[in-house]
Amino acid sequence: MIELAGYEAINWLLVIVGEVLVAIGVFCDLMGALGMLRFPNFFVRLHAATVGTIGGAVVPILGAALIAAGCDFLGYYRWFMAGAALVTAILILIIAPAGSHVLARATHKSKIVPVEPKVVDMLEEEESRGGE
Amino acid sequence: MSLEAHVTTFLVCIIPIYVAAFLIYVVRVVKGPSISDRVLAVDALSFDLAAFLVILGILFKTAILVPIAIVLALWVYALDVYVAKYLEAREMGD
Numbered sequence: 349m350i351e352l353a354g355y356e357a358i359n360w361l362l363v364i365v366g367e368v369l370v371a372i373g374v375f376c377d378l379m380g381a382l383g384m385l386r387f388p389n390f391f392v393r394l395h396a397a398t399v400g401t402i403g404g405a406v407v408p409i410l411g412a413a414l415i416a417a418g419c420d421f422l423g424y425y426r427w428f429m430a431g432a433a434l435v436t437a438i439l440i441l442i443i444a445p446a447g448s449h450v451l452a453r454a455t456h457k458s459k460i461v462p463v464e465p466k467v468v469d470m471l472e473e474e475e476s477r478g479g480e
Numbered sequence: 481m482s483l484e485a486h487v488t489t490f491l492v493c494i495i496p497i498y499v500a501a502f503l504i505y506v507v508r509v510v511k512g513p514s515i516s517d518r519v520l521a522v523d524a525l526s527f528d529l530a531a532f533l534v535i536l537g538i539l540f541k542t543a544i545l546v547p548i549a550i551v552l553a554l555w556v557y558a559l560d561v562y563v564a565k566y567l568e569a570r571e572m573g574d
Binding site: 360373380382390397400401420426436446451453461 | 517
């Protein structure tokens with residue numbers, strides 16, 4: 349009986365921690381979407397995109413993995429769901445900064461968007477000097 | 481309240497906030513001034529859609545929705561790299 353109570357308590361603990369992570373993630377997702385709508389420029393919107401991908405996708409997927417590991421009504425496949433969600437979170441954690449960085453570099457080099465709030469731009473100075 | 485009812489209630493309350501965020505991203509995809517803005521918005525939209533798929537998988541008790549999120553994330557990374565290559569070299573590669 350005591351072992352059964354401990355099993356239930358561990359399930360509840362996993363679910364509560366996962367729900368806190370999902371709540372943080374959905375808040376970051378909404379803030380990233382609002383920033384993507386309201387920010388004035390492409391290079392400023394990169395900040396909102398980072399909030400929306402890392403805070404809005406990686407954190408809730410980790411929370412969903414914990415929820416899936418704690419939900420025993422999902423049956424035997426809950427371990428499959430938790431593992432696949434963990435792999436998805438690690439994959440997005442690697443490829444989202446790489447994708448946005450490669451897009452920012454291509455946009456800067458092709459000069460289709462002016463670099464608007466600018467103090468110093470050493471990459472542009474180096475390109476105008478002719479050094480590649 | 482049982483565990484299943486608790487989890488289901490929480491996830492059902494989460495879903496409208498995600499849908500609101502998706503609609504705001506779609507506004508930016510439609511009216512983005514340059515192609516970089518559109519691709520960046522599609523990028524963020526699809527990563528959040530992957531998170532939404534995992535949550536729907538828990539809600540519907542369907543385990544097969546989670547690997548689809550992996551495939552979606554990898555295709556969006558491919559879109560980023562293709563568009564960046566086109567912008568930088570003006571050709572799509574052979």
